[in-house]
Amino acid sequence: MPHTSREIQLASRPVGEPTPENFRLIEVEVPDPGPGEVLVRNTFMSVDPYMRGRMNDVKSYVPPFALDEPMQGGAVGEVVASNDDELAVGDTVVHMSGWREYAVLHGKACKKIPADLASAYLGVLGMPGLTAYVGLLDVAELRDDDIVFVSGAAGAVGSLAGQIAKLRGHTVIGSAGGPEKVAHVVDDLGFDAAIDYRRGDLPGQLRDVAPKGIDVYFDNVGGDHLEAAIGHMRPHGRIALCGLISMYNATELPPGPNNMMQVVGRRITIRGFIVTDHAARAADFERDVSAWVRNGDIVVRETVVEGIERAPEAFLGLLRGANTGKMLVRLS
Amino acid sequence: MPHTSREIQLASRPVGEPTPENFRLIEVEVPDPGPGEVLVRNTFMSVDPYMRGRMNDVKSYVPPFALDEPMQGGAVGEVVASNDDELAVGDTVVHMSGWREYAVLHGKACKKIPADLASAYLGVLGMPGLTAYVGLLDVAELRDDDIVFVSGAAGAVGSLAGQIAKLRGHTVIGSAGGPEKVAHVVDDLGFDAAIDYRRGDLPGQLRDVAPKGIDVYFDNVGGDHLEAAIGHMRPHGRIALCGLISMYNATELPPGPNNMMQVVGRRITIRGFIVTDHAARAADFERDVSAWVRNGDIVVRETVVEGIERAPEAFLGLLRGANTGKMLVRLS
Numbered sequence: 082m083p084h085t086s087r088e089i090q091l092a093s094r095p096v097g098e099p100t101p102e103n104f105r106l107i108e109v110e111v112p113d114p115g116p117g118e119v120l121v122r123n124t125f126m127s128v129d130p131y132m133r134g135r136m137n138d139v140k141s142y143v144p145p146f147a148l149d150e151p152m153q154g155g156a157v158g159e160v161v162a163s164n165d166d167e168l169a170v171g172d173t174v175v176h177m178s179g180w181r182e183y184a185v186l187h188g189k190a191c192k193k194i195p196a197d198l199a200s201a202y203l204g205v206l207g208m209p210g211l212t213a214y215v216g217l218l219d220v221a222e223l224r225d226d227d228i229v230f231v232s233g234a235a236g237a238v239g240s241l242a243g244q245i246a247k248l249r250g251h252t253v254i255g256s257a258g259g260p261e262k263v264a265h266v267v268d269d270l271g272f273d274a275a276i277d278y279r280r281g282d283l284p285g286q287l288r289d290v291a292p293k294g295i296d297v298y299f300d301n302v303g304g305d306h307l308e309a310a311i312g313h314m315r316p317h318g319r320i321a322l323c324g325l326i327s328m329y330n331a332t333e334l335p336p337g338p339n340n341m342m343q344v345v346g347r348r349i350t351i352r353g354f355i356v357t358d359h360a361a362r363a364a365d366f367e368r369d370v371s372a373w374v375r376n377g378d379i380v381v382r383e384t385v386v387e388g389i390e391r392a393p394e395a396f397l398g399l400l401r402g403a404n405t406g407k408m409l410v411r412l413s
Numbered sequence: 414m415p416h417t418s419r420e421i422q423l424a425s426r427p428v429g430e431p432t433p434e435n436f437r438l439i440e441v442e443v444p445d446p447g448p449g450e451v452l453v454r455n456t457f458m459s460v461d462p463y464m465r466g467r468m469n470d471v472k473s474y475v476p477p478f479a480l481d482e483p484m485q486g487g488a489v490g491e492v493v494a495s496n497d498d499e500l501a502v503g504d505t506v507v508h509m510s511g512w513r514e515y516a517v518l519h520g521k522a523c524k525k526i527p528a529d530l531a532s533a534y535l536g537v538l539g540m541p542g543l544t545a546y547v548g549l550l551d552v553a554e555l556r557d558d559d560i561v562f563v564s565g566a567a568g569a570v571g572s573l574a575g576q577i578a579k580l581r582g583h584t585v586i587g588s589a590g591g592p593e594k595v596a597h598v599v600d601d602l603g604f605d606a607a608i609d610y611r612r613g614d615l616p617g618q619l620r621d622v623a624p625k626g627i628d629v630y631f632d633n634v635g636g637d638h639l640e641a642a643i644g645h646m647r648p649h650g651r652i653a654l655c656g657l658i659s660m661y662n663a664t665e666l667p668p669g670p671n672n673m674m675q676v677v678g679r680r681i682t683i684r685g686f687i688v689t690d691h692a693a694r695a696a697d698f699e700r701d702v703s704a705w706v707r708n709g710d711i712v713v714r715e716t717v718v719e720g721i722e723r724a725p726e727a728f729l730g731l732l733r734g735a736n737t738g739k740m741l742v743r744l745s
């Protein structure tokens with residue numbers, strides 16, 4: 082029985098900030114699943130900052146989205162038809178065929194997950210969560226007594242990175258945009274302090290809330306945050322470069338931090354990383370973080386936009402910082 | 414019997430590029446050595462790029478030079494009077510009281526060295542040599558099959574870093590200023606290729622001589638070299654930030670590399686370091702490099718300026734790249 086599914090295609094490549102015109106909503110007929118395949122009705126899809134890079138036609142660590150094809154990304158859904166031995170109708174799965182209501186997938190491309198944690202597998206228990214976990218523990222090599230600074234602290238990755246550091250007993254400083262997010266980071270997530278980058282003067286604000294300096298910087302935004310962090314770092318500090326959302330829409334390459342001299346003098350390590358290199362840590366991550374989530378040790382916040390037709394809006398909002406916690410689209 | 418000694422004092426702090434007026438040559442009476450002290454007649458003194466930072470009155474990893482006091486730095490000399498149990502008249506020693514003809518020193522502040530390698534202990538067997546050794550092997554974590562790029566390749570540090578990489582079987586690319594140095598780097602030092610940074614277009618030149626990309630960059634200069642190296646790096650590349658000589662005279666902070674995004678996508682590690690943190694490797698270094706020097710495996714080039722009165726000229730020349738190999742001042 083064929084299903085009608087709506088999906089979002091990439092209609093044109095954005096120059097600078099994407100606009101709704103870069104996306105196209107179309108209706109397609111979904112074929113029945115073949116041998117070894119399943120049909121999944123997606124319930125949530127993820128929008129993530131890294132998708133902006135895939136909209137450009139440049140070689141990178143993930144291939145670009147194709148024009149006039151459905152976009153891709155993390156999604157969770159329910160199996161509604163199965164020709165796979167290990168997946169049954171009614172199972173909840175996570176997979177990479179988002180931006181569409183129905184997906185036909187090889188069973189091997191799906192991972193079965195607990196239904197009650199479905200959306201969490203796009204955030205705290207998914208790729209953003211693993212990013213926070215390995216970025217803080219492995220890339221930044223978190224050590225006892227480190228003072229930790231996290232930008233994008235109200236976002237999916239930053240909120241978890243900071244909370245993991247707090248669970249380990251560290252002093253943790255966040256950066257977020259606007260007073261509501263700053264309050265959320267301190268009051269709900271338990272960071273020791275947070276600065277509002279919209280108020281400007283990052284170096285001064287950082288000095289005020291972290292008078293002793295910082296040892297670890299988990300960078301989700303780049304730009305002036307990176308420069309301020311280098312300038313405020315104690316000797317032997319470490320910077321995990323996760324993403325540079327402040328630069329994703331840049332049409333000209335922005336200047337880098339002007340204080341590379343201090344990277345020498347303070348023996349700072351700056352390390353870029355991509356979460357897919359760290360799959361070997363997935364089991365440790367899932368064990369630790371799922372226990373924290375079930376015990377209530379970690380506060381999980383989601384911003385949910387309703388309906389696939391609003392997925393572009395959700396994505397554009399994400400790039401402007403409209404979300405608190407993980408940005409998701411619920412597909413009804 | 415008191416000696417008359419000439420010494421160079423810091424007369425004023427430079428703004429931007431230092432000038433001869435920042436230095437003062439004076440004559441002083443040197444006291445006899447007290448208990449546990451020795452009197453050393455210096456035969457060679459070192460001028461090094463890091464000294465430019467010490468001319469500024471700012472807190473850094475080494476304290477600033479004091480005004481109206483003799484400057485300091487590596488020197489070798491002969492013990493001419495000794496009240497130390499372990500050092501005898503005639504011994505050759507290396508120590509940190511350069512910029513003067515005679516120095517009274519605690520015996521413990523001197524290290525006895527072979528007379529035939531005296532000047533080498535200011536270069537290939539000294540601080541610049543250890544810098545090259547630990548920067549390449551420990552900080553950049555040299556691995557099999559790495560393609561290595563070294564800036565300042567005709568200088569004291571870069572020439573050794575590149576030659577160590579060649580001894581280990583790597584493809585090594587250098588950067589130097591001017592056709593003579595470029596020829597020296599390839600013909601005398603055995604690098605596989607070298608680019609002349611004075612010709613500009615570092616990215617294009619680098620692409621031509623290292624079409625497969627680079628895995629390790631040993632950075633002695635910073636600025637556009639660092640940006641070009643990031644842009645030409647293969648995944649999981651490593652950059653040892655040793656010194657940024659292009660920025661030492663800057664009066665305004667220059668913009669950093671504009672391609673920090675690639676540091677993420679290519680999972681690049683950038684690590685600043687200071688040689689004094691790596692004293693634990695001194696024994697390994699001395700064993701390896703002294704064997705290489707004695708076997709003729711390493712080509713050692715020195716640029717020698719005669720007379721303490723020309724020490725400021727030697728230092729200013731060093732900052733402009735007037736030297737090939739280690740820049741030294743011979744004190745007669």
